[in-house]
Amino acid sequence: MKHHKHHPRKLLQRHLHNPPRGRSGLGVLWIIAFVALVALSLVWFGRSSSALVVYCSHDAIYSEKILQQFEQDTGIKVVIRFDTESTKSLGLTELLIREKEHPRCDVFWNNEILGTLDLAQQGLLEPYKGSGYDRIPDAFKDPQGQWVGFGARLRVWIINTQKMSATPEAVAQKLALPSLKHLTLAKPLYGTTRTHYTTLWHLWGKDKLIQWHRQWRQRGLIEAQSNGQTKNLVAHGHNDLGWTDTDDFFLAREAGQPVDMLPVRLDNNQTICIPNTVMIIKGTRKLAQAQKLVDYLTSEACELALSRSQAKQIPLGPVDESQLSDDVKQLKIWAKDGYPLGQLESVRQACLDWLKQEYLQ
């Protein structure tokens, strides 16, 4: 007998080889997807196209308020993209370099200087010398006006006061011990520890730095993942002392942990004072607004606001000293001895190449 195409067996066979689709609830899913997509598009279109796109690697907890205040004061809408700790090595500097052909960022607020020097060297920055530029000392700004520094932090020894006293002599004693298992510092591949290493490279030269670094590692130095971890290791008493930044130290002290600090002094007695830097990205279509933001961030009011934050950042330009806390006044004195970090450009890449070789190859 000739099988009809609607014969039950044929139907079943066809069904088994070509299973049903429309009845699997997909209709509902498509509706959900469509609604979500429309909502996503609305949010995207809803962003003001005139908004200034700001990349900000300074801690969101402090910088967000300042940028919101800028919005309120000037009426210029700001869209912020923060750096995250998770992407510290894929951070905003690297992103800006990747985006160099098609930039979407207008202003970059960087919380350190090495990345800024890299961007300046690659010609990605738009020079601007505004009102803020004039009030910042020469050591903390680019002569061409490609970037300008403000609100700095210092590299410091963080010391657990239950383990040792916070004096230069006690630190020297600890460092003279054969084992350095009580000492911690962050892996110098990124962040301000890299700036620290680059400074040492600039001061000492390659050979001395490499010898010193290897010796410390051989003596059992503990390498943490970040300055934050370094702070925690010392604050919790796992280590006696370590290198970190002032903002991390103040977090530990505010949390009531038994810590004290000393500035890290180089061989020539200079300190390492790492400023925030702000710059306009070349190709911005919102130059006037970008310039206003640069002026705002490098103003006295902004520096004072940063000094009042929990991070207690150091004003670099002249400010009303009566508004500074005792902590910041002390930091400001130490910062005057700061090493000229603008000179690090010449050794920045060489030091990074060596560090990558040391840790990754």
Added chain:
Amino acid sequence: MIASPLLMAVGMTLLRSFVIAAGACWLANQWLKSHREQTFFSKGVWWLFLLAPTLTPPLLIGYAYSNTQFSLVAHPWCNELLYSFLLLFRMMPLAWLVLFFSPAPPLGASGIYCQELLDGKRGGQEGDGNFQGRFRGRFRGCFRGCFRGGGWWTYGPGRAMVTAMALVFLLVFGEFEIASRLGASSWTVWVFDAQVGGLSWEATGWALILPVSCQWLVFGIAALSLAPTPGTTPGSTPGSIYSPRQGAIAVHGKGGAALWVLGKYLWLILAAVLVCVGPLALLSGSMVRGLSAVWADRLIMQEIGVSLLFACVAAAVVVAIISRFKAIRLGRMLLCLPGMTGSLVVGLMILSIFQTSFFVFLYDTPIPLLAALILMVLPVGMILRAVLASSGSAIYLAEQLSHSSKPAQQAHGRSLLWTLVHRPMGLIFCVLFYLAYIDLPASALLCPSGMSPAGVRLYNLMHYGRYDTLGAMTALTYACPWMIFLLVWLIARGRKVHD
């Protein structure tokens, strides 16, 4: 040339992944043998305890244990053990789920028994004679059972074991967030570190060849184990590989069964406390106090909304894609390959694609992140689809029943359709939605300006320690998808009851 620290990192990750995958599957298998529907806990609590470790975002786990790592900083092997156990606790339930929900293998118990008899006979024949001969015969028999007696692996319960092992292996191998927080040796952390100061896509690609090859190889094995058996249609054998009512006593004997059951509950509690409750407790102390501040924070609400939308679209698209595939085939496997490399690599890959002049007009739109999320969750969706696929004939019969002229039969048919089709797809959607929601590296790299997902900001803020507002923000962010799931579940349950 592959740098030696990378080689070591890949080797370490391989070893860890294999040990955890094998351990998780062995444990899951033992659990299944002693699994009963009636447990000491109620059914809901049982599932809650089982799934809690797996569903806890790795961000929270890494954050919670980053401080513990400090005390182990001078003992890297203890740190490695901690990391491995955290992963084992997280992954074991996944292996259990795969084994539990896997359809019965084409080769049934009687078939395997016959094969074993056959193998035993051969072994006995080969083993006739002296001790050495007997030993050799047994060894060969065993070898044949494991490697050549392909029946168990290819047509028997081994299929599901292979799938479960592969899934756990892939997830452990590509893990990044906890490894980076705990400072564990892993190739993902190496790739992350290598990006400092910029690393060309070419160099990254070269570095990725070895680990990605490992992932693809394992994925290929999993795909083969999920491929339809000749002469059968996918999922044509209904039921699980193990009967839930099988009971422990038959397998372990009375004493052994009691021990296993006790061990199982201890494990459940330990895993839930260490991986889920502990990290949540760290944040929950300040949660209530910070809730009012969060409520007034417009930004976090907006970011949670953005995260939900991205996750929803990505999950729906993937479900739509996988619903067209009944089984994993070569062409479909190729679609999964990019996603196997993990969020970080997918993020970098998509970033470089959307930076080319051809695609740059889409760069600052939601599309790159959506593409990354889709690619990332697609392999999981494919595997879940293959594991949870119901029989075409069963669906057909259920549909026929639902079109019956008798209302009672119609209702029964609809109920069957819900069980066979809608519920598995809904489950897959929820899993994919959640995975996309908690993604971090790709989201951080690809989110358009002003549309940052919530997790990115949380991770940033976690750098500054624990404080009230952060606790509340974290709780709210991770509670949101669960509230949605609960709502959907209640609706679905109501509908089922109504039907």
